[in-house]
Every structure is written in C-alpha cells, then in structure tokens.
Amino acid sequence: MSSLLKVDNLESYIGLFTILHDVNLEINKGEAVALLGRNGAGKTTFLKTLMNLVDTRSGSIELNGKSLVGVPTHKIAKMGIGYVPEDYGVFDALTIEENLKVAMWKEDKETLERLDYILELFPDLKIAYKRMAKTLSGGQRQMLSISRALVNKNQILLIDEPSKGLAPVVIEKLAHALKEISQNTTVLLVEQNFAMACAVADKFFIISEGKTVESGNIKDLMQDKELQNKHLGVV
C-alpha cells in the first residue's frame, strides 16, 4: 500500500501558543485510522493544521507526496479532503439544501447519487431539507456536517468526533456507513467514543501533549488495557 498522508515532526501554533510539538504519522490509502487522546491533547488542532486553518511552524505534511504546508485551505480541500469540524461549522443562515449545495463541487450524476445515499442515511435532513440550518437540533447539525463532507468524492475524510451528540442508533448507522466508505476513501477519525473508534478504524494514533506518542493496530489497543489506561483513561 502506498502512503497517502505523511506527517513528520509537525509543529504548529495559534497566536503565541505552540500547540503541536512533534506529530508524526503516516496513513496509507484505504485505511481507517482513529486519532485518540485526552481533552486538550491537540487532536482538533492537528486536523486544523492539515487544513491549514492553523499555522505550521515546522515539519512537513504530504498528501500523495505533495506538501500541504502553506497551501491555501481551499486548494487543500480540492485535493480531495473532506473535513468535519468539531463545532459542525454549519451555515446557520442557509437551508439544509443550500448547505449541501455549497459543499458540492459539481452537480453531476455521481454527486447526486451520493446525495441520495446521504439523505437515506440521515432521513432527518431530508425532512428538514428546505429549512434554515439554524433551526436544527444538535444531533442534526452533526449529521449535516458529516453529510457535507460526504457529498464529494474525496481521497480522505477528516472527521472530528462524529459521534458527539448523536443518539446510539444513529451512531450505529454512522459507524456502518463509515466502515463502508472507508473501503474507497481513507478515513481519519478523531473520537472519544472508544467503541465507535474501534468499530470504524483499523489503526490508531494517540496524541498527548501535542505529540504523537503511540500508534498501531486498533485491535491490539483493544486488548492492551494498560495502554488504554495510560493515554485514554478507559477503564
């Protein structure tokens, strides 16, 4: 398998704060990877750094061998990255339909098929299709945010805590869907819900204090209670 995303010695900062100190990771095509770590460890900041929403100080990020450092966000996205931010990033003043439309790169048959698939997955959105996004419930916002990242054909999906705020049934459905999607599209998942992470991912990385400290196969992590305890506090 060839490496899709490769990050070396990444250091990034917001204003006067250095948040990521030393992040290293490599993700191959077709993998589903979970990024784990405690609150404030720097997971979100890492995803934002990939999207160049947070500035890189040093180190390298490569997608398919092309450096992403300093590339404008919209160009990074167009390289085939779908991004679900932690705070949903829903456009309140637009309808659900418009939110999705804005996200679509083209409106060809394939995209529309994906749209159908999404609306099937989240029937809530279908019902509220013409409504302003600001009226959505917390969970519905999450659904919309995920949907927006799914309408395009991406190489890789960056998803920040998708299970947050979703009801168990929906999490289940989502996990299935992500699993399915990860057959064709690489998925990088930040999760606090360990079960969800395990259900979707094959590999994991753990970030602590702005550094990647552990990585490996997620099945091993499931077994390794000690490691879980050390970095995740899962009992």
Place this chain on the structure above:
Amino acid sequence: MGEILIETKDIGISFGGHKAVNKVNVKLEKGKLTTILGPNGAGKTTLFNLISGLLEPTEGQVFFKGTDVTHLSPLKRIKMGMGRSFQLTNVFGALTAFENVRLAMQSKENIGFKIFTDHRKYKDLNKKTDEILEKVLLKDKKDFLASELSHGEQRKLELGMVMALDPEILLLDEPTAGMAIEEVPVMIDIMRNIQNSGTTIILIEHKMDMVKALSDKLIIIVNGMFLTEGDPETVSKDPEVLKAYLGGGVLDELAVKG
C-alpha cells in the same frame, strides 16, 4: 412521589407546521436525577427551552414550584432557582475561564447593581470560584481565555458555570458531549455531589453508561411526544425504546469483527 419541582401540562410548540414538542406532560421530582432520552431531533432541547423560558409554548403550561411560569421571562425563572447549560457550547469567549465562573458566582451572590465598588473586593467569591474550577479540572487553565480552551475543556467550563450558579434545579443539555472518556467518571462524581447537595438535576444525555449509572428515572421522548418513563433498567429494555433510540448494540459486534 416526592415533591414536584417542575411540571408541564400538555406543553407544546410548533414551528410552522412542525410540532417539535407535542402535548408533553412530565413531572420532575425534587432531589431526583431525571434523564430525558430520545433520538436526535426528538424535541429534548426544545423541551428545555420551553421549561427555561427561551421559547414560549404555543400550547400548554409550565409550573415551577407550583407557580405557573409559562409566560415568565427566563430571567425570572432563573431568579426563582432554575439553571441550565447549553448543548452548543456557550461561554464568554474573550473572558478568562476564571471570570466566566466568577460571573456566575456573582450572579448567585446577588451583588446587584454595584457600579462603584471593585469586583476584586469580593474575596470569598474568588475563593469559591477557584474551588469550582478545581472540581471541573480546569484549575491550571483558569487564566486562559475561554476561546483558547479545547472543546472538551469548554464543556467543563460550562458545567462549572452552572455549578457556580447553584440553582435549585439544574437542566443539563448533554454536558459531557465531547468530553474525554477518562473524565466521564469524574463528571459522574461531580453530578452525584451536586445531587447530594440537594440540587435536582435534569439531564439530556446520549452516553448510556453514564445515564444508567446516574439516573433515578428516565423519560423517553420521540417525535416531540412523550413515549414512556420509568427506572433505567426497565426502560432501557423496552423494545420500543430499543428500536427508536438505542438500536441493537451492534457497535460492539462491529468492532470485534473489525
């Protein structure tokens, strides 16, 4: 049944044609921890909004401590002893974590409109604020601006603020969404303590472990309508609840299969 703190009578609201909450009757008991469960978009947050006064119902009434508060402003209800947190993080971004909590404390202490005394003079207020920050694991970050906190940390701050408010009844809307799993037990502890100090808690939560560990009673809402209520064990086995909300617990299977 113990003393009823909050009661809704046929409460409902519709947005256009859509009935987000539909003739819901609930009784929330003093001293108990009640959890409201339901699928996404069921109307849980909307119910909170109706109870706390953020929205005015299109039908029905809300009673708080026996008084009809249906048309009272949120402010009046808060003054009567209601406190709530928000599902979408809602803190004062450009103020420090400390100031966020201190303000809640100030409100609780009812300092009133003092316009020419220094806020720093209220020493015990500051002390209590520190205590609360310690409880919600934010002691080290008290001088951080709220906007500089990570999402999980902001959730903790939000919790700290309502704790400082020390209301008689506390409405918590998914307080732990996005919090690290390691900290869930701490949160459970915090909530137990709050409850033990005599505060009634109403919780909206999707984390079933936590719900089961904490709740005295579950209320299930689906499609804006009351479905059922009861103790956690019974209700979580109710087939209808399983179907509408909990699903089949397939997640774990999936994970095992890889």
Place this chain on the structure above:
Amino acid sequence: MILKKDLSKNMMIFLGLLLAALLILPHVSTLSTTTLFSRIFIMAIYAMSYDILRGYMGFINLGHALFFGSGAYIVGILFNNIGNTFPMFMLAIVITLVYSSVAAFIMGKIVFRSKGGGAASVVAGAMTTLALGEIVRHTAERWRDVTMGADGLSFRIPPIFSDRTMFYYYALVFLIVMTLVLRQFINSPTGRVLMSIRENEQRAEFLGFDTEKYKLIGLQVAGIASGFSGVMFGVLNRFVNTELLTVQQTLNALLMTLVGGTGTLYGAIIGSGFVNIVQSQLLNFRSVHPIFERWLLFFGAMYVIVVIFMPKGFMGLYYSITDKRKAKIKNHAIKQTAEK
C-alpha cells in the same frame, strides 16, 4: 485604593513623571498648545465614554454625539440666555446629568428592544442610534431661535474659566477624576457583567443577569460622561453648533478609541492625544509643503493605517508585549494539563 495593586512600580513612576510634565506644560508652552491639550483632555473623556459602549459593551452607538453635543448646547444656552456665571455652569452640569440619563434611557429602551447577537443586530443597533442622533440634530437645527442651527451659538463664559491656563488645569483635573470614576465603573461588578454581555448576551441572561438593565446603566454612564465632556467642550470653545451632533462627531470618538485600543479605557486618552495632535500637525505642515494643503489625504490614511497595522491600537501594542510573558506561563499550563 486598588489602583496601587494594579500598577507596577515602573508604571507608577511613569505616571508620576507624566503628571509632573503635564502640570508644568502650560508654563513652558504656547497658549495654543495649552489649548490643544485642554481639548485633548476633554475629547479623551468623550472617547472613553465611547469605549465603555464599544469596548466593554460591544455596542456601536452611531448617535453618541447627541450626548456630547447636547452637553455643549446646554451650557451654551444657559450662559447665553440666563447669564454666564459659575452657578449656571453647575446648573448646566446638573441638567446635563439629568438630560443624558433620560436620553440614554430612552435610547436604550428603543435600541435594546431587540436582543441577540450577530452582525445584523450590531448593524441594526448602529443604525437605530444613527437615526436617533440625526433626529436630535434635526431638532436642534429646527430650534433655530435658541440654537442658531448650523451657524452656531456663540456665547460668553464665566470669568473663572476665561483664563486658558487655569482652564487647562480644570480640564486636567476633570480628566483624572473622570478616568478614575470610569475605571472604577469598569472594574465594578456591573462593569464585569457588561463585558459578559458583550461576549454573549443570551448566556449572561441565563446566568441570571437582567441584561437590559445592565445595558441601560452602561449607556447612561457613558451618556453622562459624554455629556459632561460636551459641557467642558462648550466652555472651551465658547461656541456650539449642530456640527457637534453629527455622525462625524461620533465617528471621531470611534477613531480615537480604535487608535488607542478598544476595551482598554486608557487607550481612549492616548487616542485622543494622537488624533488631535496629528490633525493639528497636519494643518501646521501646510506651510512646510503644499502637499499638506490636501491634509485630508493624510488624515484619511491614518484611519487606514491604524486599522491595518495596529488593529488593537496603541494599548494593543503595549499589551502584546506583556502578553508574551503571560503566554509563557500559559504554554506551561497546556503541558501540565496534558500530563495529568
């Protein structure tokens, strides 16, 4: 006083020296410089009052000049119609106090009707206050018998104020007193609540603060301070016209606070000094080079430069230095949480 605690030793020394310098200034400078400084002091209070609204409440008031201009009118009309005596000045202060608080109350009741945040409501508030300010200006313009409209009302002042050097000291004392008062207000519990309202009004309400009342108080305090500075401005100029009630006059306050740094209170003082000195210097440069006959080009450029290169104003520059120190401590804290 808590002042002691807030200021580092260096700061105290600096302020002491500054005060000493200001005290001897009239004796070593020309009368026009003295007058320029009197104007700076008075405008500083006007700008500070604006900063309370803009910087601490997050409220853009485009009608703020109505307090300022009215203060000047009140004193002018009293002097002109009843007599230019000191008791009339005191009466003007009292009337301004009452007028400003009533006007602020009415303005607040209208503007604060609609709650909630977002750019749209900021603009709505700005436009409502603009309308109210314009209505007051038009009223003054129409009430020509008394106000003389745009041509302006010139009046005589009590002899006690007519010595410019003495007036300079009055203005300085006025500035110091008002700064302390406003500072105290900002640091009061009420002041803190205003800041929380700026950040998130709905949340403040759900913490149990009657936000509308707090905003009204904030607006009244700002209105009164602005009205007082208007009274002093009137006495300084011995002239008032409807120009003092225009949107431009409000925008001057906005400029001064932004130059100095919004939400810092003292920034307004620096801003007033900077803006007034720049304007006066640009006019002085006329004789240096004809390009300064088009001084407005440079004045306009100042607005642009400030916003682009000093978005947080002079105080922002100052704080960014102290912030670097704080950042270190915070960086440390980030690590610590992570370690736990």
Place this chain on the structure above:
Amino acid sequence: MDIFVTLAINGLAQGALLFLLASGLSIILGLMGVVNFTHGTLFIWGGYVYIWIFGLTGSFVLGLLGAVVVAFAMGVFFEKFFVSRVYGNVPAQILITLGLQVIFTELVRVIWGATPLSIGRPAFLAGAWDISGVVIVHYRVFLIAIGLVIAVGIHLLLNKTKIGMIVRAGVQRPDMVRALGININTYFTLVFAGGAALAGLAGALYAPLVGSMTSTAGMHNQVLAFIVVVVGGMGSFIGSAGGSVILGLMGSGVAWFAPGLATVANVGLMAIVLAFKPSGLFGLAVKK
C-alpha cells in the same frame, strides 16, 4: 387629482433612484455584512467619471460604462487590500472604509476640483410630458426602467447561482467555506466590486438627474442608502427594492402633506422600523 398622480409618479421615480443608490450597498451590507462607508465615494466617483467621459465622447452609454468600470476597479482595490482584513469586525470596517472615503473624496477634489461640475441630460432623455398638468419627466421614467432591470437581474444572479449562498456562508464561517474547497476571497472581492460598480452606476445616473456632481454629495447619499437597506431588511435584495419604493413614495407624500417633517422623515421611519421590526420591513417575508 393631477397633483396626486404627479406625486405618485415622482415618488416611484424617486424610489427607483433610491434603489439604484442602495442596490450596491444592499449587496455589500446585506449580503456580506460589511458596513461600507466608501459607498458615497464610489457614488461620486461614478458621477465624476461619467461627466468626464461624457464630456470627452458625448456618449451617454460610454459614460455609464466608464463609471461602472472605474467603480468596479476601485471596489477590487478596496476589498483586496483593505476590507478583506476586517470581515466580521464592524467598527474596524467603519473606520477603514471611512479612511478610504476621506482619501478618495479628497482625490476627487484634487483631480476635478471642489467646484461642483454641472452636467445636462443626454438629448434623447431630456424633456418631459405634460399631460394636463401631470408632469412626467423622461429621465425619471428611464430611471424606473433601469431600476427594474437591475432589480430583476441581480435578483436572478443571486438566486439562480450559488454566489448568494456562498457569500452568505462565507460571512458566517469563512474557514469552513474554504475547507469545502471554495476560494471565498475571490467571491468576496467580486461581490464587493459588484456592489461598488452599482454605486458607481448610481452616481453616474444621479448626476444628469440633478444636473451636477459635487464632492460633498457622497455622505448624504450614503446615509440614504443605508436607510433604504435597513428599512427594507438587510440581506434581502428584493427587500431593498421594496424599501426604496416605500421611501420614495413616503418622500413625496411627506413633502406634500407635512413638509416640515421632510428632513427627518427618512431617519424617523428607519428608527420606527428598527424599533418594531429590527429585521426590516421585508426581512422575513422574502427569506423563508
């Protein structure tokens, strides 16, 4: 009776003029949320460029075109180098655009002098019909027509393309729009410049109407444009059109029935509308 017909027609024409004046601002303030104090300057630049080109070529159309092009270019310049740095920060927007306004208004004086320049109407639009006491001025009818064309055109542009929604989304969450692969900066620049061009067009059409252009005409007309947009409802282009017509007709009515109130009628209406319906008269009706 003939008086009322005259007043109604004049009111409508006045509405059309207001609409032209406000259309650019409606986009910039309503859609992008930018409090743009360069509007008045763009407006007078439009007028001066029109007079200048009309003087050179004698062509009405070339004059308008020149005004639009120059204003568009100024819009690009303003947005790219200045306004783009202050999105979401209303006070900074006010100041930076105010600074540009001061500079560019002064430049007008440097280039064309402070003296008002007079300009006639093109021959084919001069004159009026006098139908038994009802006076209908050709140029005003022309304004109504242009106003309609622009209203419909821009409305279609905003609603049949993604531009409108992308800009609205970008105002709220520029980072997220970028993360969806859209170069929001370009959209902002183009939309701002589009609004600027409309301001320039308004200036160019205004000059022949009042017969002159002066460097001080900007501020008042700018405030007027703000009033129209706010009364009509921010964010709704059609709302601005409605607001213009209402203000135009009200202007005629007030001038006839209560001329003493004419100076405060506009701001007064705005204050009342904002106090009772902060979203503007058409704020909700259009955006469902």
Place this chain on the structure above:
Amino acid sequence: GDEENTEEGPIKIGGITSLSGALQDYGEQMQRGFELGLEYATDGTMEIDGRPIEVLWEDTATEPEVARERALILLEEENVDILVGPASSADAGAMLSLAEEFETILMIEPAAADSLTGADWNRYLFRTGRNSAQDARAMAEIITNANPDAKVATLAPDSAFGQSMVAPFEVALEEMGGELVIQEFPPAETTDFSSYILRIREEAPDYAYVIWAGANNPWGELMEHNLEDYGIEITTGAPEIAALRMMDPLVGMTGFTVYYHSVPDNEVNDWLVDRHQEEYDMPPDIFTSGGMASAIAIVTAIEENGGSMDTDELIEVMRGMEFESPTGTRYFRSEDHQAIQPLFEIELTEEDGVDHPVPVHRRTIDGEDIAPPINVPDGAPR
C-alpha cells in the same frame, strides 16, 4: 493688536478661511482675491509706509473647532495684527470671542450670517462682505420695483442658510409693499422638488424667489413644471460661476447679483478682471471680489491711521470709513461695522462661447437703499 509689534517688523495679517472641506471653493476664491487686493491697494509693493505686509494663511477645514484653534495659533503664536476670513458663518461664530479676547480686528469675509454683525456683534468685528439681509433687501427692492404689490413665494433649503435668507426677505418685502404668500423649505438634499413646486403653483404668486446653493438644485424641475405658464416669474440671486453653470434653464430671468465680473463698471474691477485673467487664466468670481474688497479695506484703514496698527485707533478709523471695491465704493456703517455696498439687478442671458448664462447689468442698487437693519445688542461695549 500687540503694541510691541506696532512700529517695527512686517504687518501681519492672518488669513483664515476654508481651504479644505465643504466651502473650499469659496475660501480659495477669497484667498486669491485678498492677495490681489493687497497688490492693488499697495500698487504692487506689498508694503504700507515701508512696512511689508505678511499674510499667514490658515485652513479652517470648514469646521468651527478647527477654525478656532487655527485662529488661536495666528493670534497667539504669530501675533497677527488683524484677522480676515472665514467662509463659513459657523467658523466665524467660533472665532468671534477670540477677536474680543485678543483685542484684534476680525474682518469677516465672506461669511454672511446676519448675527455676526447683529446679535453676536462685538467691537472688533467688521464685515466687508454683504450679509443675508442685504441680499434680501436687494431682492425685495427689485421685485417691488417691477410690481409694487407683488405676491411672492420663496423656495429655500431647510437649513440655517435658507432660513436666514428668507426671514429678512419677508421683513423687507412687507416693508416695501409686497406680500410673501408662501414659504417652502425643502430639505437641502432634496432631489425631488415636485411637491414644493406644485404647492407654489397652487398658490399662484407673481414671483417665486428661489434661494438655492448646492449641487442638487430645483432649476430643472422648476422649468419642467412650467411655472411661467401659470404666470409665476422665477427670480433669484445669481451665484458664483460654478453654480451659474447649472442655471441654463433660467436664461431670461431677472434677479440680483452681488458680483459678476462683467457687471460692475469701475476701474478696480477692470484691474481685477485683467489681473486675475493674467494670473489664473479665468475671470474672477464672487468671492474673489469679496477678498479683494477686504484687502483694500484693510490697507485703506492702516494708511488712514498713519501706518499704525493700534487696534483701538483702527476701529475708530474704520467706523464710517469709505473704501473702494470691485463693486464700487463701500463704507463701514459705524453702528454695526457692516459694509454698506451696492448690489446689482441683472438679467440672465445666453452668450456665445460662455458655458453658463451670463448676468447682464440692468441697474445698480444703491447700498443705502438696501442697508440692513441694525441689530447690535444694546449694552455691547463699543
């Protein structure tokens, strides 16, 4: 008026007017006129009795506070002997008390508000320019001269300017036998005058006296509504050239003017027109003539005072003093220091090669006939 300064060094004149801002144009014209006036009055030497004249110009930016501050610099730092200006009445209002405080003469030109030589008068104020009341009386005189019991309507902007032009007109007209039947005050920024014009049309007066300054003007609409067909004659004061350019529709109208370069017939004006043409390649305008008048007045006064700059003496000399100007001889009325001056009845005519209607002289109205009422407050120290 500083004593030390009296005998040695140059005579310092502080010129303070609008060199930027709304009235920049007026200020610049006045500045040119003033400098040319000095040249004329000193025969090109720029000296009086061997003492050179130095003029220091300051810009009021057409803002009263700035005017005051700049005036203060002139008075205090530059120790000027006399101040001249400004263009805006508000700027002048802000400077009045300084003249008194520094005991220095302020020669007002061309600010026109009546109150400057009326209610707000103090002994240091002189005005070479005409005030609103003189305009008003000229207009009333012209109208009643043609039609002794004329019914008149006024159309003026709803501003200090408009009101201050109409109020004295009403008094003057009534006094001269006419009747002011309707006053219309559209907002200064009006672009649609139809309501106001229609109301005037309904009232059917003999004359409509239109007072308008500003870019948006009612001329076109007045013509469109065919007032002439309703027997209403439009009249106004012919303004500066830039504003005349907008008055094409009014060709044929009779009115008054303060100055137009081809109207007065005297040698001062001939000199001014030639010299101005030479220097600036265009004819002088209204405020150029005013500027020149004020320069001549100042030089005349100093010369008559034997070169002394003593303020009190100058005031004495100037009271009742006659001086030349491009519009003929003027004198300062001793009661209120207002220059009494002739104005002109003119007719607007089309002239080949000129891009605006040209005011043609019909009659000179004697200054005495249109002398404004004296409104100096009773107790004011003289």
